[in-house]
Amino acid sequence: MVGYIVRRLLAAIPLVLGVATIVFFVVNLAPGDPASIYSAPGVSPQAVEQMRQNMGLDRPIHERYVRWMGAMLQGDFGISFSRNQPVRDVIAQILPNTLILSASALLLAFGAGILIGVVQAVRQNTFTDGALSVGTLFFYSMPSFWLALMLILIFSLYARNVWGWPLWLPASGMVSVDHNAMGPWEQVLDRLRHLVLPSASLALVLAAGVARYMRGSMLEVIRQDYIRTARAKGLPERTVILKHAVRNALIPVVTLLGLYLPVLFSGTVVIETVFAWPGMGKLMVDSIFQRDYPVVMAGAFVFAVMVVVGNLVADLLYAAVDPRIRYE
């Protein structure tokens, strides 16, 4: 298993470096000049030129590429043009926020999706199946930013100002402004309250897809001979479904984990902006608009690494859910 992981990681190196190279040239060859955004009345051309020099943009592109790649391999992603601090520090402060959001959304999406899919399969062609199908298709076809705004409207604005719910949910940020004055458990609760809407916005759309897969997979599995055998042995239906059917039905669903990771990361770009969640997605959007080349390049690199690692985890989960699979 360890050998397999090492081989996969080594094989990923040229892939990640290739991604980094493509991103470097796409970003640097795009029209526009980061220093030109400083052009405004009262800003002298000398100041703009000095900015360009200070940013290292006066050097030819091949020289910039060699310097950037060399520095990056040593863990130095350069200095952010817009934030004026090392990109490594910026990402180190912000990446955990995206991981928290993505991990919670993933757990919620797969938890809810698997549960709904199982219920639908067990109650195939009933009203429950139909209602859940309509519900999941509703969320599946919904743009995540619109869903996010609706959740804010319902669970934040109306819940607090119109219906007076005591547990209304905050519309933005990771913590309250008085977070540091709270007790430890209150802080945990505060973080969880802030996590609910953004992770639900990401998860609901994904959960709908997972549910559709799970339903189809379950329906296939429960028609297998071994399920009929289990029932013939007189096992309770609950045991037949949960022990014999669900586990086998999970195998194709695990494939989704690897497929959903890029979707999830691209989803955070919108969701983090809507919920003012200071994560990688929002950082990338801001940096693209501000032509903050070092952050855009480092961010794309980090996303590439996360997708590669995520796919590796998905492959390892195959072995976890299916004992027949062994990585030697």
Place this chain on the structure above:
Amino acid sequence: MRLVSPRFQALALALLGCGFVVACGDADRRALQEMPPFCQEVLPAVDAHMAQFEEPSGEEYGGTAVVGGLGELSGGMNSLVTPEHMARQHQEFVNLMTLVQVEADLEYRPHLARQWEFDPGAGELTFHLRDDVYWHDGQPTTAHDVAFTYRRASDPATGFFSMSSWEPYVDGPDAVEVLDDHTVRFRVEPHAEPLEIWRLLAIMPGHLLEDVPPEELRNHPYGTRCPVGNGPFVFQEHRPGASWSFVRNPGFPEGLGGPPRLDRYVYRVIPEQGTLLTELLTGSVDVYLAPNPDVASRIDTEEGARLLDFTFREYVAVVWNTRRAELADRRVRRALTLGVNRQEIIDATLGGFGEVANAGVPPFHWAHHPGLADSLRHDPDEARRLLDEAGWVERGQDGVRENEDGIPLNITVSYNMGNQQRQDIAQIMQAQLAEIGVGLQPEGVEWGAFVGEMTSADRRNFDGAVLSIITALHVSDYDQFHSTSVDQPMGLSGVVDDEMDHLLDTLQVVVDRHEAIPLWHRYQERVVALQPYTYFFFPRRLAGVGERLQGVEMDVRGDLMSVSQWWIPAQERRRP
């Protein structure tokens, strides 16, 4: 019954555990040991200095106010490197101090400098500083800090955004002389507004940054990790992309209004307008800076918040590239302006929150020419006559005018993609100018390319472009309309005119406002005559303010000009 294998359960539990630890651990709050050495040195000194003051007592003292804005404070509290508007406001009113401020009538008033003398004859500008202002680490703010700030800001290696402000300081780094700890003198060529740069540029702590090479100031941790100011609020915390927190400076001099009423001031970055509106209406945010006009109308009608609108230093215009043959004739440019109903554009794009502009001097400014109000009213008939006179007559079957060579009068107006207001303006222009036989094609261009195509002297690849410009309180169009600026980045229109040059040269040096007013009026008449831009409007600046926050005043001087006086009734405060 076991649903999944022990291995899978262990993996799932490990993942959950990791998630919980990350969620509950304070990932945002960086321990002091993890901060750059500079911060490790200065932050304890700030804490030690602040600990010696007693917090002010009184009903009005206390609470946290939260201000929500759409963007990060780029460059942070380093006044030497950041041109960003909101960051500069925080430097000026929250964390740092400028030498002078302005009254509502734009007359200068003392601030860090308790008085000054300007002798144009001798070319000397002398500031006498207050002796009761201290940096937040306990060091006094002195004339040496002013000299340091000047030397760094005037050094090209620093990349200070307003280098043109130092042109009257012809002696360069030697133009400053520290006479004693609280007196500093500059040698300055005669200049119309010698104090303006000292209203704009917050003084920086020389004792902390003296050894930092100018080219490294931009990336120094001072700006975004551990700024040490001397203003009414002390830096507390910066969560990148999320928030800036400041606490009251209890030692802020009584002579400058004393310590702020608020315990704490927080600026939050909330990039989505709908979310920010929700946060204002639910009371999570107390001030919503610069909402769009459509959001503003919601604020105005909802309970729990009020709308402030005030004049601002911004104008929106279409700049015409007079290097293009179709736009070289001023009659054509005037016709384009007369063919557009600008009040209709204000109503459609600003919901009425704006005033028609005819030149770049805003209505609140003493140099504004009120007599121009009727000079460019919507007049399609006059526009048609001017186009006829300029040789553009209606010949084409598509209704677009052509000249005698059969070239149609087709113009492209660019705007930066994603800017809905500018897109709307271009499209309304398209419809209105079609009525006078002008074929206008709106074109959205990506922001970086948009700026690059316009400002690169060797490209200037545009016919017209919608842009907005925020002027300083000291208005100067020198780098836009003086003939020496034609090949500079802001010489967008390429207009060259001897009288304009003469007026701009003169206005640079006339100190007496009474003497300057007729010249300013003549200058604006000349702008109207030449029409390098079609000026649309001066939008009013908007802000939504939650009902619990008191003492909020905003005007052209800034959104945060009264932040030290903001207060919250005791029963409506959050925890500190």
